[in-house]
Amino acid sequence: MDYSMMVSSPCLVSFSTQGNISMFFPMYDNKYTLKLEEELFGAWNCFSKDGWLLLFQGEGSMFFFNLFTKTRIELLDFQHDDGFDAFCFTSTPTSLDCIVFGICSDCYKVKIFITHVGDERWIVYHLKNKKRWSVFNCIKRSVSFNPVFYGGLFYCLDEQEKLGYFDPEVGRWTVSRTSWRLDVWKYD
Numbered sequence: 001m002d003y004s005m006m007v008s009s010p011c012l013v014s015f016s017t018q019g020n021i022s023m024f025f026p027m028y029d030n031k032y033t034l035k036l037e038e039e040l041f042g043a044w045n046c047f048s049k050d051g052w053l054l055l056f057q058g059e060g061s062m063f064f065f066n067l068f069t070k071t072r073i074e075l076l077d078f079q080h081d082d083g084f085d086a087f088c089f090t091s092t093p094t095s096l097d098c099i100v101f102g103i104c105s106d107c108y109k110v111k112i113f114i115t116h117v118g119d120e121r122w123i124v125y126h127l128k129n130k131k132r133w134s135v136f137n138c139i140k141r142s143v144s145f146n147p148v149f150y151g152g153l154f155y156c157l158d159e160q161e162k163l164g165y166f167d168p169e170v171g172r173w174t175v176s177r178t179s180w181r182l183d184v185w186k187y188d
Contacts, residue, residue: 013048013067021067034067046087047146054089054100064093064117075100076115076122084113086156088147093117099168101147101154105129110173112154112166125166127173 012024021034043057053065060077073093078084090099094117102113112125147156154166163176 011051013045013053015045023067037065037070039072040065046084047089049089050092052089052092054087056087064089073117075117076119078102078113078122086147088149088154090149099149101149101166101168103147103154103156103166105158110164112173114168125171125173 009025009027012026014022015036021036022031023034024031040055040057043055045053046056046062047054051066051068053067054062055065056062056078060079062075062078064073064075065071084102085104087100087102089101091097098117100113100115100117104111104113106129108129110127110129112127114123114125115121147154149155152167152169154168156164156166158164158175164173165176166173
């Protein structure tokens with residue numbers, strides 16, 4: 001399988017304890033194992049898309065790493081006392097429209113973090129948490145409900161399956177009144 005096929009097809013990525021990255025391409029029924037670069041030891045994978053990993057390492061180092069080209073693109077250090085619960089990015093970090101989005105929450109507030117490659121600072125939104133929405137922490141759990149960017153909005157699920165969404169154009173956070181789960185999602 002060539003590089004263009006790899007980056008244009010869905011890929012499931014997992015990290016092993018032996019320092020390897022396993023990639024499974026379901027469309028081609030192929031599995032590849034890559035040796036983890038030493039510089040990536042101890043890094044947390046926050047999000048992946050189009051062959052790029054968004055990694056967090058050490059005391060706030062955050063960067064993109066391309067699995068296929070081994071390209072590394074540094075972001076601003078992420079130094080926030082509250083930490084983070086989940087991250088995503090909108091497009092490849094080589095694209096001018098790539099937005100990095102982070103979120104954390106507690107009973108009283110929701111914090112949104114936004115930056116772009118090359119920015120001088122993180123934009124931080126401190127928002128009231130009127131509906132006691134609590135983001136599903138993707139870092140501390142084995143299940144991953146990462147934020148999703150669609151139609152200009154960032155969507156996130158909370159631990160009670162309520163959908164929250166953020167509009168970066170106006171800096172507004174909204175929580176839907178009901179759970180996203182419908183009866184049609186039942187499985188036999």
